[in-house]
Amino acid sequence: MLDHAEVTANIPAADLDRARAFYADKLGLTPTREMDGIALLYRTAGGSVFTVYLTEHAGRAGHTIAQWHVDDVPATARELAARGVQFEHFDAPGMEWDGDVSFTEGMGHAAWFRDSEDNVLCLDSGFPPD
Template sequence: MLKDQQVGAVLPAQDIARARAYYSEKLGLEPENPDDDDNLQYRCGDGTGFFVYQTSNAGTAKNTQMGWTVSDVKATVQELRGKGVKFEDYDFPGLKTEDGIATMPDGSAAAWFLDSEGNILSINQTG
């Protein structure tokens, strides 16, 4: 019943104004509901989207919470770095980043960054 339905992510923010500024200035996204002061609704490619709401729980998750699929991770990382986005470096068994990008055995690639609220976000390129 759900497999053919659209799905979207929900992200927490301690400071909704700070989150709005980050998503606009760093990621080039504008909310669909610019007049709301306690939540933000964003639309991205192919009708997908995500919701940001104000809560004191923001930044407590230690896992990737949302990601975008891009055609070129390296170019996207470079563009976002130009806007001040800082990418994370990881060195775990089976996952090591070089210059912020992990290349997987199947040829796919990924990079991770934190938003203004401490949420872990990713960009991904299939192999």
């Protein structure tokens, strides 16, 4: 049933204009569609779709709500840091840090940051091959 459906991320925003500016200025993303001032739809060249939507419940999750799987986490993190993105550091068993990028055996590289709405987002190297 659901194994043939697409899954998309929905990222909450308390201030849609502030979120639009963060995603444009810091992440280099432009919405492909706006829905009546209540949501922004993004499509990446990699084929992902996500929505940033207006809600008073933004930033309350405290955990990663969306991840970008990138080829080179350290290089992407450096590029985003140069644009003003500030990275978070977390402690977990087996996690080693090199600056803002962590490495965990079996999981690969990752770097976490918060958007303008205090949502936790992540760069990672994707799931390792089986």
